[in-house]
Amino acid sequence: MTRIAITLGALLVAFAASAVELSDAQRADIEERIKPVGEVCMQGDSSCGGAAAAAASGPRSGKDVFDSACMACHSTGAGGAPKMGDVAAWVDRIAKGMDTLHQHGLQGVPGTGMIAKGGCMSCSDEEVMAAVDYMVENSQ
Ligand code: HEC
Incomplete structure (x- = not known):
């Protein structure tokens, strides 16, 4: 011990x-x-x-916004949404010019499934426009 x-x-x-x-x-x-x-x-x-x-x-990238807020319709064509990558579906839309597409991304297209900001109310204007750019870049 x-x-x-x-x-x-x-x-x-x-x-x-x-x-x-x-x-x-x-x-x-x-x-x-x-x-x-x-x-x-x-x-x-x-x-x-x-x-x-x-x-x-900081602002999310166009891809991030697309993946979270736009893909549901724009990768499936739900409700007549032009699919990303579908060149034929986008050619006439792109011809309207980016300003118009940005406006429609932000305000929606009345009478269609495209509601303002695609329904992403937490998205800033800048983020929605980046998502539009991303879709257009990948659809021509
Ligand atoms: C609930 C389904 C839905 C979601 C979610 C959605 N869209 Fe759309 N979007 C549509 C439909 C339907 C159209 C076609 C409208 C038409 O007939 O011109 C469209 C068209 C568009 C167009 C083309 C407008 C034009 O002038 O031709 C843009 C740009 C667009 N969407 C951007 C977005 C962006 C950016 C997001 C995500 C932030 C988004 N959309 C989310 C359904 C959706």
């Missing part, structure tokens, strides 16, 4: 001694390794996470 206690004591002393012997570089190394994974970032603090947050909330 006593021997175990002594051994433990010796171990503790050895451990304490080694803790003291850490060089500054080792200490910095350990601090780096154990620092919190996610640091709390307060809103409006541009010193941390600002760039990443801005990038994440």
Whole structure:
């Protein structure tokens, strides 16, 4: 029993001694390794996470918008929607000019299944126009 206690004591002393012997570089190394994974970032603090947050909330690409908001109709032809990649279905539409197509993307085509912004109310105007560009680029 006593021997175990002594051994433990010796171990503790050895451990304490080694803790003291850490060089500054080792200490910095350990601090780096154990620092919190996610640091709390307060809103409006541009010193941390600002760039990443801005990038994440920036406009989505035309492809992203198409894939989430337009594909349901424009890849199937549902309700008479011109399918992306169907050159014949797009040629007369493209002839109307991009301004008109952007307008129709934003405001819809009255009396058809093409409602304003294709129903994507969370899409910005810029994002809807990018989706129109994406569809047109891939349909000629
Ligand atoms: C609910 C089905 C539906 C969804 C979702 C939809 N569209 Fe359409 N879209 C249509 C239909 C139907 C037409 C054909 C309208 C017509 O008869 O001219 C059309 C036509 C268009 C045209 C051609 C307009 C013209 O002047 O010829 C554009 C551009 C367009 N859609 C963009 C989009 C974009 C961008 C999205 C996604 C943000 C989208 N649509 C989502 C159904 C849809």
